[in-house]
Amino acid sequence: AQSVTQPDIHITVSEGASLELRCNYSYGATPYLFWYVQSPGQGLQLLLKYFSGDTLVQGIKGFEAEFKRSQSSFNLRKPSVHWSDAAEYFCAVVMYGGSQGNLIFGKGTKLSVKP
Amino acid sequence: AAGVIQSPRHLIKEKRETATLKCYPIPRHDTVYWYQQGPGQDPQFLISFYEKMQSDKGSIPDRFSAQQFSDYHSELNMSSLELGDSALYFCASSSTTGLETQYFGPGTRLLVL
Numbered sequence: 001a002q003s004v005t006q007p008d009i010h011i012t013v014s015e016g017a018s019l020e021l022r023c024n025y026s027y028g029a030t031p032y033l034f035w036y037v038q039s040p041g042q043g044l045q046l047l048l049k050y051f052s053g054d055t056l057v058q059g060i061k062g063f064e065a066e067f068k069r070s071q072s073s074f075n076l077r078k079p080s081v082h083w084s085d086a087a088e089y090f091c092a093v094v095m096y097g098g099s100q101g102n103l104i105f106g107k108g109t110k111l112s113v114k115p
Numbered sequence: 116a117a118g119v120i121q122s123p124r125h126l127i128k129e130k131r132e133t134a135t136l137k138c139y140p141i142p143r144h145d146t147v148y149w150y151q152q153g154p155g156q157d158p159q160f161l162i163s164f165y166e167k168m169q170s171d172k173g174s175i176p177d178r179f180s181a182q183q184f185s186d187y188h189s190e191l192n193m194s195s196l197e198l199g200d201s202a203l204y205f206c207a208s209s210s211t212t213g214l215e216t217q218y219f220g221p222g223t224r225l226l227v228l
Contacts, residue, residue, distance in 0.1 A: 034216070036219070041224070042221065042222075043205065043219045043220055043221040043222050044158070044205065044207075044219040045219070046216060046217075046218065046219075049216055090157060090158070101146075101163075101171075101209070101217075102148055102160040102163055102171055102173060103148075103150075103158070103160065103207075103217060104160075105157040105158050105159075106157060107156075107157050108157050
């Protein structure tokens with residue numbers, strides 16, 4: 001079955017430091033991958049997505065992610081974290097095979113930013 | 116740009132009561148998805164509609180039902196509410212099924228007492 005794993009439940013980084021959030025997926029075909037961000041009590045905002053083509057995708061707020069088929073990974077990166085980036089980050093894959101595109105989410109990684 | 120609208124934003128109900136959540140998709144989006152996010156959990160897919168027909172069903176309890184109307188808005192009806200139904204309920208919309216990106220609404224926070 002399709003699944004998404006985010007190995008890190010909670011990460012703390014200093015403001016200005018670089019960030020990498022890990023995401024691994026299990027899927028039989030080429031996946032369609034997404035990163036969403038959720039601030040406390042808020043909705044899910046799309047950061048970026050990968051469907052095909054260039055494996056390095058750029059998103060909003062200075063985020064980027066790289067799709068690595070050999071590692072079944074889609075890690076999210078940001079070169080310099082801002083305090084406003086503190087939030088929960090969800091990696092997700094679209095599930096197919098009789099379904100119509102509902103998202104399967106990872107458990108999320110909570111990002112804290114130290115001043 | 117117009118976003119997904121959900122109402123109400125907050126709802127408090129007693130056990131065994133009913134609740135109706137509404138979702139207004141982005142204009143010209145024809146697909147609506149409902150997700151449930153329990154406290155500290157990831158969102159779980161409940162049900163989806165494409166062109167007013169149910170297109171997929173996830174972990175939606177039998178006590179819940181949903182539909183999509185001719186103007187593409189959707190309603191999630193929840194009956195015999197239980198304490199465990201307390202959660203954040205998200206609606207998302209996309210312009211076609213499958214490949215198109217899902218855009219999420221702000222959610223409805225339901226508290227069952």
